[in-house]
Amino acid sequence: xxxxxxxxxxxxxxxxxxxxxxxxxxxxxxxxxxxxxxxxxxxxxxxxxxxxxxxxxxxxxxxxxxxxxxxxxxxxxxxxxxxxxxxxxxxxxxxxxxxxxxxxxxxxxxxxxxxxxxxxxxxxxxxxxxxxxxxxxxxx
Numbered sequence: 001x002x003x004x005x006x007x008x009x010x011x012x013x014x015x016x017x018x019x020x021x022x023x024x025x026x027x028x029x030x031x032x033x034x035x036x037x038x039x040x041x042x043x044x045x046x047x048x049x050x051x052x053x054x055x056x057x058x059x060x061x062x063x064x065x066x067x068x069x070x071x072x073x074x075x076x077x078x079x080x081x082x083x084x085x086x087x088x089x090x091x092x093x094x095x096x097x098x099x100x101x102x103x104x105x106x107x108x109x110x111x112x113x114x115x116x117x118x119x120x121x122x123x124x125x126x127x128x129x130x131x132x133x134x135x136x137x138x139x140x
Contacts, residue, residue: 006070009061011098017127022087029131031057036131050134063126064095067119070102076120078109091124 014032018025026045027038034051064070078088086109094103106120 007061007065007095007097007100007102009058011100012057012061013096013098015057015060015127016092016094016096016103017131018092019089019124021089023090024087025090025092029127036135048135050131050138052130052134056130056134060127060130061095064123067123069093069095069104069119069123072102072104072116072120074103075105076110076112076116077105077107078111091120093123093127 014030016031017029018027020026020039029036029050031052034049035047036050037045037047040046088107088109090108091106092103093106094101104120106117106124110117110120
């Protein structure tokens with residue numbers, strides 16, 4: 001991945017992270033308000049607040065730059081014919097800045113460029129882990 005970041009953290013506004021099966025991205029996190037909703041193992045929709053610190057957001061901004069997020073195509077989707085009848089996990093990642101916004105839709109069935117898929121999965125893992133860590137930190 002190319003490591004250039006035309007997006008500066010000083011212009012950072014928010015991160016939006018959504019995921020679910022197929023087009024149903026019911027699990028959502030919005031960093032500006034800390035709103036987080038997800039479906040738990042009992043199939044109940046849980047709504048809570050998970051407010052990240054500036055350092056948490058800076059870490060994610062830098063991780064996105066390291067993984068080349070700014071150079072990702074807007075969509076990383078698998079072959080539609082092969083995916084017919086299957087609902088594979090789909091993720092929406094958006095980094096919003098004062099004058100620019102970068103978003104990517106990543107379908108787990110994407111198999112064209114393994115390096116790119118790996119970078120997308122890594123960023124998803126970093127964001128998911130950060131949300132979990134902040135939730136745990138706020139419980140104390």
